[in-house]
Amino acid sequence: MSEDLESLDGIGSSIASKLRAAGYTTIEALAVTPPGEIMEKTNIGFNTILKIQKAARDMISADFKTAKEFYEKRKNMRRCTTGSKRLDEALGGGVETQALTEFIGEYGSGKTQLCLMLSVTAQLPFGEGGLNGNVAFIDTEGTFMPERIYQISSSRGMDPEAVANNILVARAYNSSHQCLLIDRLFTLVPENNIKLVVIDSMISHFRGEYVGRENLAERQQKLNQYLHKLIRLSEAYNIAVVLTNQVQANPTAFFGDPNAPAGGNVMAHACTHRVFLRKGSKNVRVARVIDSPYLPEIPVRFKITEKGIEDVEED
Ligand code: GTP
Ligand code: MG
Numbered sequence: 001m002s003e004d005l006e007s008l009d010g011i012g013s014s015i016a017s018k019l020r021a022a023g024y025t026t027i028e029a030l031a032v033t034p035p036g037e038i039m040e041k042t043n044i045g046f047n048t049i050l051k052i053q054k055a056a057r058d059m060i061s062a063d064f065k066t067a068k069e070f071y072e073k074r075k076n077m078r079r080c081t082t083g084s085k086r087l088d089e090a091l092g093g094g095v096e097t098q099a100l101t102e103f104i105g106e107y108g109s110g111k112t113q114l115c116l117m118l119s120v121t122a123q124l125p126f127g128e129g130g131l132n133g134n135v136a137f138i139d140t141e142g143t144f145m146p147e148r149i150y151q152i153s154s155s156r157g158m159d160p161e162a163v164a165n166n167i168l169v170a171r172a173y174n175s176s177h178q179c180l181l182i183d184r185l186f187t188l189v190p191e192n193n194i195k196l197v198v199i200d201s202m203i204s205h206f207r208g209e210y211v212g213r214e215n216l217a218e219r220q221q222k223l224n225q226y227l228h229k230l231i232r233l234s235e236a237y238n239i240a241v242v243l244t245n246q247v248q249a250n251p252t253a254f255f256g257d258p259n260a261p262a263g264g265n266v267m268a269h270a271c272t273h274r275v276f277l278r279k280g281s282k283n284v285r286v287a288r289v290i291d292s293p294y295l296p297e298i299p300v301r302f303k304i305t306e307k308g309i310e311d312v313e314e315d
Contacts, residue, residue: 004229005030007186008055010048018042031056059236073098076238080196081121081129082114083309084302087287091273092295094129097195097240100230100270102202104245104261105277110285110304111244112143114277115198117308118242119167120152122196131240133195134166136188138181140204144169152308168192175205175222182226185233195239197230202243203262220266227270243271284312 004027005016022041024030030038035049044052057063065073079094088094095101095118103111119137124130137144146164153163168188172178178199185197203223210219234241245267247259261267261274268274268291276288280301288299301312 004183004186007190008052008059010051010055015044015048015052018044027056027059031060060232061235073235078126078131078195078238078240079129080118080131080240081124082302083117083121083307084300084311086300086311087302087309088129090287090289090295090298090300091275095196095240095242096273097131097238098235099272100227100234100241100243101273101275102243102245102261102267102271103275103277104247104290106247106259106279109277109279110302110309111277112141112145112200113148113304114309115200115242115244116145116148117152118196118240119198120149120156120158120163120308122240123158123163123166131195133193133239135168135196135198136185136192136194137167137169137198137200138172138178139169140172140178140199140201142171143200144171151306155307168194172205175209178205179222179226182229186229189233189237189239194237197233197239197241199230199242200244201246202227203245203267207246207248207262220264223263224266224270227266231270 005011005019005025006013008027019030019042022038024033024038030053035046035053038044038049039046078097079088079092081088081094082091091101103114105111115137119135121129122131122133122135125132149164149167150160153160170181172181188194189197206219206223210216230241233239246262248262250260273292273295274290276290278286280286283303283305284301285304286299286301289295289297302309303312
């Protein structure tokens with residue numbers, strides 16, 4: 001993750017270039033190299049190196065922590081409302097910070113609509129179910145709709161221009177551009193009080209570019225690398241990361257749903273919470289949490305309206 005060096009406290013561009021010139025191009029390398037060795041090769045002061053290394057270890061959570069420290073960190077976890085009480089409940093109270101939440105579904109199942117909705121609700125104060133912060137949105141499919149942001153926020157009584165002003169959007173044109181944008185998040189997130197990162201979709205470029213069995217291993221490795229960067233980002237800055245994913249036909253499934261999430265085990269293991277979406281009648285959608293460590297897999301319904309996402313009244 002050579003691009004992230006500057007994201008560490010105490011590293012400006014001149015220190016970063018000294019480190020890179022000496023071959024320390026990743027935060028992991030900084031965290032695990034003996035400080036004396038870095039000093040010899042870079043001529044950076046010893047105390048500065050110790051500070052940089054502490055920041056590097058904090059960033060990758062490389063040191064032992066007490067269970068109490070873990071508990072304190074978990075206590076800082078926040079939840080963002082989806083606009084639907086039922087869906088929030090199914091998620092354990094909303095979309096969590098310090099975690100990756102994945103929405104999986106076929107076209108039109110509401111993945112992008114949920115991302116747009118969360119981009120609005122994340123800006124609400126804590127007391128109203130928000131994360132009291134701004135949003136970074138990586139759009140890989142060209143389906144980010146600013147008009148929809150205006151519509152959702154004004155119909156919820158929020159100032160649409162202020163809301164739209166707090167969402168930083170980037171269109172990713174291919175998978176390497178997408179990776180570059182993810183690397184950028186390590187500086188963008190702390191500098192702009194970003195509390196929600198959306199990647200809609202995480203997988204489409206990877207699927208489109210790495211075609212064929214012979215490229216699968218490389219694709220999965222790259223995907224894994226970037227998913228783990230996102231995990232570190234979510235933990236380091238206590239932010240929510242929302243990813244969307246497509247379904248792919250799984251002809252070997254004899255029972256149950258023949259459509260499996262794309263991205264295989266890499267995607268399955270990296271995402272803390274996975275939510276399957278499917279179309280119901282009209283604007284109604286059905287969400288079901290899958291593979292969760294502690295959430296029940298009970299399907300819930302929500303609907304897509306001009307206000308974004310809402311509960312279905314008769315529930
Ligand atoms: P893909 O990206 O194609 O895989 O689909 P997706 O899962 O992202 O679907 P998306 O979130 O774009 O859902 C599209 C559906 O949302 C449409 O079929 C509409 O039913 C609904 N929808 C989109 N915009 C609006 C809107 O402004 N108002 C209302 N009421 N519904 C909308
Ligand atoms: Mg979409």
